[in-house]
Amino acid sequence: MTPTMDQRCPCGSQLTLDKCCGRHHHGEPAPTPEALMRSRYAAFVLGLNDYLLATWHPTTRPVELAPDPETEWKSLSIVGAKPPLDNTGYVHFNACFYGRGRAQKGWHVLAEVSRFVKEQQRWWYIDGTPTLTRLKPRRNDPCLCGSGRKLKVCCGE
Structure with missing residues (x-):
């Protein structure tokens, strides 16, 4: 996905990408762990794997991060x-997504408590404790993307 800076930020802040996570994607350090987590979620949505690796602490960072075209991230909510x-x-x-692959076809929510550390005047993602839950929304349920519309007329088409 090619982001445009005037689109709404995928992190759910209601700000435009350039006023929210886009500035971190372009080099401005995230001021808090929550801001870094939001910008990392937006990077997952936008396929910015270089940013994900650059904000991952070197002690826990994988060598590479393969693109995941089978996962369509839909919404993010901060629990705490x-x-x-x-x-x-x-x-x-909690991050809701729709999986298109065989192993994870359908709706899911990824819940995680992520740990961050501040070193060299910037926040780094260290690791998290994730849990994955399969969801079974009905056609008339609110869409999991947070649009407020029914699933059947939004992402459930």
Whole structure:
């Protein structure tokens, strides 16, 4: 996906991409663990794997991160973000997605408590404790993308 800076940010902030996560994608350090987590979610949505690797702490970063065209990220909700303590921060979030592959076909929610550390005047993603739950929304349920429309007329087409 090629992002345009005047589109709404995928992180759900209601701001445009250039005023929200796009500025972090272009080099401005994220000021908090929550801002970094939101920008990383937006990077997953937009397929910005270089940004994901660049914000991953070198001690836990994978060598490469393959694109995942089978996953369509739909929405992000922050469950809780603890104020950083001793240069360590935690963010608990839920991210809904639709999987198009055989192994994960259908709707899911990824819940994770992510751990971040501040070093060299910037926040880094260290790791997280994820859980994956399969969802079974009905056609008349609200869409999982957060649009407020029914699933059947939004992402469930």
